[in-house]
Amino acid sequence: MTVTNMSQNQDSDQYDGRFAMSPGRQTRTLSRERILQAAVRLVDEQGLEALSMRRLGQELGVQAMSLYNHVPSKAALLYGILERVLSEMNPLYGPDADWRERLRAGMGAFRQVGLAHPRVFALNTRPWPGAASQRAKEDMQTLSDAGFPPKQSVFAFYALVSYVVGFVSRETATLMRDPAELSEGLLAVPLELVAARQELHDKFASVAADNDEAFELGLEAMLDGLELLRRRSET
Amino acid sequence: MTVTNMSQNQDSDQYDGRFAMSPGRQTRTLSRERILQAAVRLVDEQGLEALSMRRLGQELGVQAMSLYNHVPSKAALLYGILERVLSEMNPLYGPDADWRERLRAGMGAFRQVGLAHPRVFALNTRPWPGAASQRAKEDMQTLSDAGFPPKQSVFAFYALVSYVVGFVSRETATLMRDPAELSEGLLAVPLELVAARQELHDKFASVAADNDEAFELGLEAMLDGLELLRRRSET
């Protein structure tokens, strides 16, 4: 508001502009990495609706337009977020695990990243980025090695991954939904329906609670079903 | 701008405002029903991103703000769209169909509405509206009648519906995606990844094509797995 010149001499010791930098924390220089990191944090904390270029810039102590020097568009940013999050997948199984153990681990790892980043999970309808499609290839290979014919290896993988995607998308959607939001917020579900759902939920109170158990039941059922299929196609 | 009184007499015969009404087709009066109908059509044709209050108003030959006389918010509008589309579900099975046939029909009907309205399907992470949650109850009852213990009836239903949701959301997402959009449009998938995917797709060319077959394989596997479970819990 007062003097604005003398920008390039730094003889004054009190201020070098570093500290006067507005609410955001602009200390290190901007980079794709730093932007994605901040974006994931913002979405984790405030949800996808809260992510705008302006808001993200602010978070990084920078003008919105500066982001475009490192990221071509918001769409690319979203894709980068998905990529970053899915690359956290880390299925654990021993070297001599059978196909069921391997696929169980793979699907479990996928669910875990969903639970770790529930508000990011909605992005998963995009084509899978590198890390995830690498995982897909591995799993299909596992199925193939286990004796599934080529076509069935693909279909069996689709079957498992469809189940997990569906399960986790319901799970994360409910995790993110506080009851208040249900009736008036983003969703605007009519009130009588909220009541009806409440009733249905009370009815199965303890039941609906245990997502882990529900997840495993479905996963094991699918694995059992696929095992039947595998045996049937063994010569 | 000129005279503004004489509002309640209607002696002028030339114009009653009906024909001077701007590009849109404002013939019948506005109503929630008419709005939802236009909204579904707009989303079916142009996608969810194209649906804005202003655009929808224009489609109906009316100012955006007029919509708020019949619909409380855009969120409510979206929910209405989902409701309307999901109410099209119509599973067909004979009166003496067993649980597998019933569930197969139920899940098939769900997939069909997804295929009929691929661009609407993304809304399905919202809590299910009346028609769909009625269907859910029916299916859980079927499972219960077939001998599944109460808890397993719920979980088995979740398992099936999770599979279908996951499958159809991948299916509709790919249906909606033209290759051009992949690399530059909304998705902004990096080019080398597009190539990699192309390669993977070519590898399984004829395979990936047949979604119907893939869907049935997974569904039957799940049903088989659940049948094993059911038999196991029959005393």
Add this chain to the structure above:
DNA sequence: ACCTGAACACCGTTCAAGT
């Protein structure tokens, strides 16, 4: 009761300009 126009506080992105 229903429709409108102007306004508010936002968006993503382009572009010319600064350093």
Add this chain to the structure above:
DNA sequence: ACCTGAACACCGTTCAAGT
């Protein structure tokens, strides 16, 4: 090479005003 400010063409929604 990277950052900025102003501008453009949009958003959803409030509110006072018209009929």
